[in-house]
Amino acid sequence: MVNNGKKGFKLYGAPWYLTLIVCLIILGTMYMGGIGTDMPSTFALMLAIGIPLNEIGKRLPIWNKYIGGGILLAFLGSSVIGTYHLIPSEYVTSIDNFTSEINFLTFYIVVLITGSVLSLERNILLRSFAGYFPAILGGFAGAILLAIVGGMFFGISPGELVTHYTLPIMGGGNGGGAIPLSEIYADITGEGSDVYYSFAIIILTVGNIFAIFAAALLNKLGQAFPKLTGDGKTLIRGTEEADIADEEYTPTLADVASGLMLGLGAYVVGLLFSSVLLPEIFGFPIHELAYMVIFVVILCGFGVVPKNVRMGAKRLQTFFTKHLTLLIMVGVGVDLDLNELLAAITFSNIIVSLFIIIGAVVGSGFVGYLVGFYPIDTAVTAGLCMANRGGSGDLAVLGAANRMDLIAYAQLSSRLGGAIILVLASVLFSILL
Template identity: 85%
Template structure:
């Protein structure tokens, strides 16, 4: 009797299990019959119908749910299988990819998370955490270089090649912000075609990205086993608790949530203004709009000019996105992962050296983070692994696997400003080592 009551009470995605299952079946039936469109509501529905079952299976699959990454990671991997092998009509694969990248729901999601995560922090804690963050990034880079050299020795790879061709692409901030501009810097210094460098850089970056995602899931389990090594998932500074705005005895209204959204979009517009018009480059290197946005929101928080109700609204909106829309993001970035491209990169030297780089990034950033007063696991995830993935989509996959979406602002600093730092370092190292 008790089991029957428990079964009746089971909820999937917030609704009774039978409601969710019927909804998913109807959506998938419409897709396979060709009745489902490729507009925004149709694509939104399809992503949920794909993501919810994968997420629920991943949460219940033995071993996978405890040690590998759970539902969120299975949604990512499962969708990549669907996209790579065309298990659904290619029209719908394209619509999911377009919704995530062309319509750019990916950036919208990041914008909301940045604003909510920054504005929910106490000002002094915020400034302390960002002040010590860049040493942690550099610690991860040094650790990655040292272990890359060590791993390369097993395969006759010179230290210079281990750094320039393996470490820099992985730690460079993704494809558009890393591998592509790195290949252009390489071409300018060596005189060879940029495609010579890029063709290998994108391969090793792909391998490193997968290792970073799985490493994030393992770090999450490590944090569960040793709680003293990690914080609350919203701030990385050790011994400091998040300023919980709910303690202010104020419940945000829908109007507050709307104002939080307005602040987020306004901050993003400022980022676009600086990135495209006012200061598109610093020392000759382009700065991404999301990096400028993080800086602007940090300034707003530091000055204390955003009213409490707006901050609470931004936090409430971020909470909704994190809890209920992360699944959509994992489906969207998963469908963009070509498993054939990954399989082509699976050679023993690539695997071993990339793995050493990821371990080095984790150890280096975590150690430096601890020395400057941060939680080592949270620092390793953001300053280490979010440097070692494929940019914005990689950040979401890493933070999702680590169950730390509240650290998005730090992740974006790694991918955007950290990526710019790598370009500066690369211009020097290419000249010395090549």
């Protein structure tokens, strides 16, 4: 609830009682089997789940200040709902399908990438991307170093700590990381890919949870020490004024529509390159969202997009970030199987995974600081967004860190950064196994 200072408390922009009545009607109708599994029904159900969880998370003592607030509770609460089927299973499936099969998740990312990239002054944008990949490698190096330190307590060999622990966590997720890593492992060792994958997905799951909690803690650290972080929109220190927002110009609905059109067009260009023109580089597939980021950066760099379109894209991104992030947290939360996570909770797995996450944070933040970036923002994107479960993990991490405007950098970590890890993995498997 938010006090607007005039007419009492509001919840999700409406009087609290109105929002509460709507949520109760939706949930009651769902339990009576009265809503469908189509898009509008699922959309409504996700809001009815996400709004109360978000509100509770914002008001829980300790949780709201030190753990992650409303967004993180919406994510974990939805995971509890999905894992233990607290709602009928057909609705769990419909939420999962809406997020992944209908692919609202990718649509959300497309909107955020377009708005976040086009809202920055082009020179600042190009400078930040130029220094970003050293920060990714710094995070990877830090993760390896602390993995070895953590594994020493359990007698795990350095080679195994790199290949079986660090690579899965830092590999860019499941589909773009753990699965191709298991195939590379099988090609080099001659063993079945399932031998590697069954352990990699466990470690990745543990690392993903630690990454989300670490993002929330970094957000609190930034609030306590403002000099370590920027405005959540750019990485380079002292460039907060680089946003194109102009109070003298308010984007129209036509501007918003043009920003959406440009974003979808850029996404299709990404599909064109990833599926037809240049699907692989050095034998490794490049994701369409990575190509999309590159294309939008090029458009911004050459200054060919009119200001009204850029501001329209930014306005649309702001709407999605402020009001639709709840849907994403519900969608990715439902997809997290807590039983899978509980099965992975051994003392050694927890400690080694925690050390890897700390290493990714410290390594990326340190290198980021050296190249002129804010260390906290760099640690969130170049570190933690390498150490999660890809696209959905990026959104969970950025949501917990309250830095959704940095989605373009997060996608570079998961997509291009993940591809870099695959290249390194082929070398490391050959040397260490």
